[in-house]
Amino acid sequence: xxxxxxxxxxxxxxxxxxxxxxxxxxxxxxxxxxxxxxxxxxxxxxxxxxxxxxxxxxxxxxxxxxxxxxxxxxxxxxxxxxxxxxxxxxxxxxxxxxxx
Numbered sequence: 001x002x003x004x005x006x007x008x009x010x011x012x013x014x015x016x017x018x019x020x021x022x023x024x025x026x027x028x029x030x031x032x033x034x035x036x037x038x039x040x041x042x043x044x045x046x047x048x049x050x051x052x053x054x055x056x057x058x059x060x061x062x063x064x065x066x067x068x069x070x071x072x073x074x075x076x077x078x079x080x081x082x083x084x085x086x087x088x089x090x091x092x093x094x095x096x097x098x099x100x
Contacts, residue, residue, distance in 0.1 A: 026058075 036050075043053035068076075 039053055039057075040050045043050045046053060046056075048056075
């Protein structure tokens with residue numbers, strides 16, 4: 001669904017700074033007033049402006065480390081024995097003899 005021109009859209013404008021860096025300005029419309037007040041309270045609790053708090057929230061949310069895929073996590077598990085060492089014991093009597 002296209003929201004261009006809608007009051008629900010965000011406006012992102014990039015501005016080139018004097019030292020050659022680019023800084024973007026983000027305008028988000030249609031924010032519920034309770035969220036705005038919560039942002040202001042959170043900002044005050046951290047000793048910064050609502051704008052600075054908003055930047056920090058965005059940075060934390062979007063700069064998180066990439067989640068590893070299951071295959072990557074499994075491949076990272078060290079080789080600590082043979083498959084037979086981890087075989088399931090089906091016999092209840094034999095299972096009782098296995099030390100904890």
